[in-house]
Amino acid sequence: MSLRIVVTVKYVPDATGDRHFADDLTVDRDDVDGLLSELDEYAVEQALRIAENSDDDVEVTVLTVGPEDAKDALRKALSMGADKAIHVEDEDLHGTDAIGTSLVLAKAIEKAGYDLVISGMASTDGSMGVVPALLAERLGVPQVTLLSEVSVEDGVVKGRRDGDTASEQLQASLPAVVSVTDQSGEARYPSFKGIMAAKKKPVTSWDLSDLDIEADEVGLENAYTKVESAAERPARTAGTIVKDEGEGGKQLAEFLASQKFI
Amino acid sequence: MAEVLVYVDHVGGVVRKPALELLTLARRIGDPVAVALGEGAADTAGTLAEHGAVKILTHDAAEYAEYLVVPKVDALQAAVEQVSPAAVLVSSSAEGKEIAARLALRIGSGIITDAVDLQASDEGPVATQSVFAASYTTTSRVTKGVPVITVKPNSAAVEQAPAAGAVEALNVTFSEQATGTKITSRTPRESTGRPELTEAAIVVSGGRGVGGAENFALIESLADSLGAAVGASRAAVDAGWYPHTQQVGQTGKTVSPQLYIAAGISGAIQHRAGMQTSKTIVAINKDPEAPIFDLVDYGVVGDLFEVVPQLTEEIKARKG
Numbered sequence: 001m002s003l004r005i006v007v008t009v010k011y012v013p014d015a016t017g018d019r020h021f022a023d024d025l026t027v028d029r030d031d032v033d034g035l036l037s038e039l040d041e042y043a044v045e046q047a048l049r050i051a052e053n054s055d056d057d058v059e060v061t062v063l064t065v066g067p068e069d070a071k072d073a074l075r076k077a078l079s080m081g082a083d084k085a086i087h088v089e090d091e092d093l094h095g096t097d098a099i100g101t102s103l104v105l106a107k108a109i110e111k112a113g114y115d116l117v118i119s120g121m122a123s124t125d126g127s128m129g130v131v132p133a134l135l136a137e138r139l140g141v142p143q144v145t146l147l148s149e150v151s152v153e154d155g156v157v158k159g160r161r162d163g164d165t166a167s168e169q170l171q172a173s174l175p176a177v178v179s180v181t182d183q184s185g186e187a188r189y190p191s192f193k194g195i196m197a198a199k200k201k202p203v204t205s206w207d208l209s210d211l212d213i214e215a216d217e218v219g220l221e222n223a224y225t226k227v228e229s230a231a232e233r234p235a236r237t238a239g240t241i242v243k244d245e246g247e248g249g250k251q252l253a254e255f256l257a258s259q260k261f262i
Numbered sequence: 263m264a265e266v267l268v269y270v271d272h273v274g275g276v277v278r279k280p281a282l283e284l285l286t287l288a289r290r291i292g293d294p295v296a297v298a299l300g301e302g303a304a305d306t307a308g309t310l311a312e313h314g315a316v317k318i319l320t321h322d323a324a325e326y327a328e329y330l331v332v333p334k335v336d337a338l339q340a341a342v343e344q345v346s347p348a349a350v351l352v353s354s355s356a357e358g359k360e361i362a363a364r365l366a367l368r369i370g371s372g373i374i375t376d377a378v379d380l381q382a383s384d385e386g387p388v389a390t391q392s393v394f395a396a397s398y399t400t401t402s403r404v405t406k407g408v409p410v411i412t413v414k415p416n417s418a419a420v421e422q423a424p425a426a427g428a429v430e431a432l433n434v435t436f437s438e439q440a441t442g443t444k445i446t447s448r449t450p451r452e453s454t455g456r457p458e459l460t461e462a463a464i465v466v467s468g469g470r471g472v473g474g475a476e477n478f479a480l481i482e483s484l485a486d487s488l489g490a491a492v493g494a495s496r497a498a499v500d501a502g503w504y505p506h507t508q509q510v511g512q513t514g515k516t517v518s519p520q521l522y523i524a525a526g527i528s529g530a531i532q533h534r535a536g537m538q539t540s541k542t543i544v545a546i547n548k549d550p551e552a553p554i555f556d557l558v559d560y561g562v563v564g565d566l567f568e569v570v571p572q573l574t575e576e577i578k579a580r581k582g
Binding site: 015016019021025039097098099102121124125127128129130132133134136137138140141142143144145146148158161162163164165166167168169170171172173176181182183223224225226227228229230231232233236239240241242243244246247248249250251252253255256257259261262 | 273330331335355356357359363364366368371372375392396397398399400401403404406439443444445446447449450451506507512513520532538542544546550555556558561562564568569570571574580
């Protein structure tokens, strides 16, 4: 038996950096350092754990869609322990929205071959959290998403989904699309050995023609949504700061009362 | 007037507050037609009619409780085909976003998630979003198909607007994918008696400075004195002091209450992403340099173990 896992990852601007929009109202990727989206590290981690806990022959492929620099995200995942990587890059992809991105990912996943797709719960930049559901819809396979615990055995994926009103146990047959939360388990740091080994691991590059996708199916001009304006949120006006000299709680209560909260 | 589909989040027939907020926004665009599914669906009609639903499409089947997401997508797709709406509105819960996304793909539409406001325009609804940890505000439109938009809780007021509210049965044929992911068990969350975090008008959150699980009682007492929900920073959740369901921040819940009180929270970007759009922000922290003080309307530099109990007592005294 073999199990082919494809982990989708995204290269995002560092959330601790000063993120901006470019003139065309896409995310400015030039002025802020990029990195593997933190939430995708959990997806890589779970893929590696499934591989380690399996008696089957498991192959973990990491897949990203993005500009040249996005290779850094793949390299990080490879150094954590993934086996190989696929990078979909094409200048026509600039400005592609979630619907278009899910098309590119789905085509690439099908071309790569898969039994299980694992994604993070959301990216740390667009943070829509819809790509895993879109992939399941496009691939026509079960969606087993937002898992805090996941296991794979005998062709069945099981997991726990913690929702607002209830915690649910889910189960589906492979092939399937899974997404995992940041509660699924701490992601490992790449070891020195892992970093060295990653340099020798294969990274395949595909463009849109490799995936039989036409340029008019993706990109900013063909997006299903349009950002019409982006304005920096005005800085909050400086508030009153007091040092507690024994009456801090009472002073705060006075403020809350003045604002009609009490 | 065009009809606007509103997907109704309810628990056994009790409509959740965000669904009523959607009705307020839907009325700006057209006549709200509500879709309620599963056990108790028909019981939602009275409340929905009071808040502006001209029609309520209902359907109950075991599949909604037994299988994940897809049966609801099938039903909403059937409703879109029946009504030909000008837009589809869904609450921005985790499930709501997944339902909306799959629906959008099926009906060839664009999707906007996590809107915080919605206005009508000649070219369709314009959604306001708060992005990059709330450092930017954007406006967007869906440019293809029927706009599918998910809206964050607390984005609009709940308004009384009595309407006909005729109940109609929705005809649903489940797709092959509907039974793909089985829900083998469901454990309801124990009710704390406090408001739901994303829906609460006031949120009191504790962070690293709270120092331990047992000390969260202080935060809870303050919350209860104000009728507030309790939140926690990632540091407090990762330390195991408070459940992840109550985490405020990028990987937890995003809240936008009238009043947000942060106790012992430094205000890392991760946390700010989840609370920065709160109307009034108050913080208590020992460190005068803590970044949270850049956001506050009122801040107290001091020991939360002194300030919080005094505040709670004072609130109780004032409320009599």
